Amino acid sequence: MLVIQPDEGTSFPVRELSDGARVVFGRAGAAVELPVAANLGLSRQGGSITVVGDHWAISNTSSRSTYVVENPEGGGEFVKVTPGAREVPIGYGFARVVLPALGSPVSFLVWAPRDIGRPATAVPYDTRSVYDLDRGKKYFLVLVALCEPRLRVASSARIPTVPQILRRLGDPTLTRFAVNHHIRYLAVEKLRIREEPLTGKADWQRAARSPAGPTSSPGRAPWCTRPVAGRRSGRIPRRWSCTGS
Numbered sequence: 001m002l003v004i005q006p007d008e009g010t011s012f013p014v015r016e017l018s019d020g021a022r023v024v025f026g027r028a029g030a031a032v033e034l035p036v037a038a039n040l041g042l043s044r045q046g047g048s049i050t051v052v053g054d055h056w057a058i059s060n061t062s063s064r065s066t067y068v069v070e071n072p073e074g075g076g077e078f079v080k081v082t083p084g085a086r087e088v089p090i091g092y093g094f095a096r097v098v099l100p101a102l103g104s105p106v107s108f109l110v111w112a113p114r115d116i117g118r119p120a121t122a123v124p125y126d127t128r129s130v131y132d133l134d135r136g137k138k139y140f141l142v143l144v145a146l147c148e149p150r151l152r153v154a155s156s157a158r159i160p161t162v163p164q165i166l167r168r169l170g171d172p173t174l175t176r177f178a179v180n181h182h183i184r185y186l187a188v189e190k191l192r193i194r195e196e197p198l199t200g201k202a203d204w205q206r207a208a209r210s211p212a213g214p215t216s217s218p219g220r221a222p223w224c225t226r227p228v229a230g231r232r233s234g235r236i237p238r239r240w241s242c243t244g245s
């Protein structure tokens with residue numbers, strides 16, 4: 001059983017497909033089985049989704065638009081489906097299909113159980129996930145809060161700050177130190193995208209800061225702003241206005 005449901009910018013009834021079934025998607029108002037959105041930037045018959053054995057496939061019947069099938073559960077994995085591509089196999093158990101449209105892209109979600117089309121007598125698999133994440137741990141909640149803007153809006157590049165993560169989770173036992181610890185633990189131990197030692201500010205912290213900071217001067221500490229005039233009585237020189245790092 002494969003389930004298709006609306007996501008960003010789309011609105012249609014949830015659709016379920018059995019093994020071997022096929023559904024055509026496109027612009028709302030056209031003669032298609034799955035009208036994803038009434039956006040003039042979408043093709044009337046944009047493509048189709050087919051359940052094929054242990055995976056599903058997508059076709060792009062538009063003349064100029066490239067679709068992107070993202071894997072929200074993976075490390076940035078995606079598949080581009082170019083115009084005219086037919087029956088491109090997709091092995092993601094959970095995927096977001098992003099379609100170019102006027103204004104901003106629209107998307108819908110595809111849920112495909114891992115055992116789709118698999119015989120009941122099949123030998124059980126002993127392959128483990130590359131990323132061993134425990135959804136019951138607090139570090140997983142911090143990870144979800146950190147990725148929430150991107151999960152909600154596919155085109156978002158916003159990265160929450162530590163205070164925003166604390167407010168989003170609303171857990172009185174979490175502190176700024178704890179959130180930073182969980183993020184470093186994820187980066188080094190779980191996702192293995194950084195190596196010890198981690199010193200200074202992490203990339204995500206620098207990206208989350210506002211780009212409009214104080215103007216520094218050559219030869220001075222980066223947290224010192226331009227000099228401001230002091231009291232001109234006697235020989236008191238101009239002074240520097242500095243803030244803590």
